[in-house]
Amino acid sequence: MAAAVIGFAGVANPIAAASSFRRRERKNLSQSRSALTGGSSSSELRSRASLRAGEQRRSRHGAKVRCVSISKDTPPTTTTLPLREIPGDYGLPFFGAFADKMAYYWTEKLPKFYENRRDKYKSTVYRMNTVPGPPGFPDPRVIILLDEKSFPILFDVSKVEKKDVFTGTYHPDFKYTGGYRVLPYLDPSEEKHALLKGFCFEVLKSSGRRVFPELHAKLAAVFDGWEAGLQKDGKTSATKDLGMATLRFIVTAFTGQDPTAPDVKHSLGAAAPTTSKLWLAPQILPIFVPPAGVPKLLIPLIELLIHTFPIPYFFVKSQHSKICDFFRSHAGHLLDVAESQFGLARDEALHNLVFYTIFNAWGGIDILFPILVRRVGSTSPEFQRELGAEVRRAIEANGGLNPAALRDMPTVQSAVWEALRIEPPVPFQYGRAKEDLIVESHEAAFQVKKGEMLAGYMPMACRDPKVFTDPDSYNPKRFLGDEGQKLVQYVLWSNGPETEDPTLANKQCPGKNFIVTLSQLFVAEIFSRFETIQVDYASGELRSLKRVS
């Protein structure tokens, strides 16, 4: 299957794209300048500009509002919304952060932690301390963004700096990535960003022909396991075998070699998922929210072990070496491309490739596929029969489960977007203000100072009741029809609107199109084999399956 057909990579020719990076950067800058004006007409802009900073006006509701036109020391940003001081505070040094940390991890948890403060401040934009914070992690002070209007400021790389903010206010020791700052930690203004992203697009593109057959084979084994488990015990887990299947799939799709095959050099064997998780997890454990039900006595110990200081690399050095040895042995062809087409050093390309494959791709899929099976699996049998009919009709009309067939499955696509909307697998995005700027929520405008850290919590932004009706419900048909299509732009899981594409100059996930295709394929594979599948959403337990007759 040609990758171009299904649009796995956002950029068709990465070399040409890399060379035109500077030109695009200039274009983006002028586009973002026009976005600053909100697409207003020139006369509108002139009349807004005539309002001097500090000028008082009355809003529609009669309240005094401050209209700003910042022109001297700050960029030319205007707003017609009432200017409001950002509510919330950080409390006393250390103690304020500690109190917020305890509430976040233990007493309030998510999303209550955010909701409580949103209700208290009557605002979806406010100041708070984020985790992990002191004593072992950097300054936790952030301005949180919780609605669809303010969130997209984080995508505008002319306004926010994305340097070393991939995991938030801290970054793991770069020893976890061979001593390199791998792509997700780079700001697009850094020269390497475009080269490494070009390489990532190339890796995705080269996987094209392996994706459909490999996923089919790996999922067939999972489905066999479901049936055997149900037959034996009357119930089984719908999610437990997915991690192994998706790791084998993604590594094989990218490198051409199954990492668990017993007879290959540097095979990771059956321990491949454990080895991968042992390397991956310590990098994000500082922001991990423990599940409910942890005995109170254990809280100080857990706090000390994972939330107080970064976890040293030496604990997982041997697991990391094993993964690198596997990629060095079996991804030589990709490293050749990195060297010859992108001028990257082989070792740096290797560590990026390991990160793209295990952390970005598998880490993401390992969260997303269980979400998909729990969400779609807990819809009504009537809906599933309808979905299944669409799948099987498209397969028949297009001569198999291929890219053309996927394009004929609008309900499957909608169901996937809805899962990505309601449970975005990567819930946080961060960015530091590059300049003084104005952030607008639906109700008010807020002045942010250069250097302040903005943080977005996507699960709340993507359940914005001003955009989505019944936002907390999984409605698999939400994006169907003309009205549904208008909502697609508000699906933000990839660090950008679903209607836009990743480029060398932005920070949108390069795997965006790949992941949507893969998710559709997963749902289509389920319903090409089963007429109905009943999964308990909360536990992920598979209760029944009915084969297509």
Ligand code: HEM
């Ligand atoms: C379900 C799966 C995935 C999810 C949820 C996901 C999500 C994201 C998000 C939210 C970001 C932006 C992070 C930020 O800057 O704040 C991102 C960036 C990135 N993702 Fe993905 N991703 C997934 C799959 C993939 C795949 C398949 C690849 C490719 C191998 C990939 C490679 C990357 C890279 C390299 C970046 C950094 C991009 C840049 O620096 O411009 N991701 N991803």
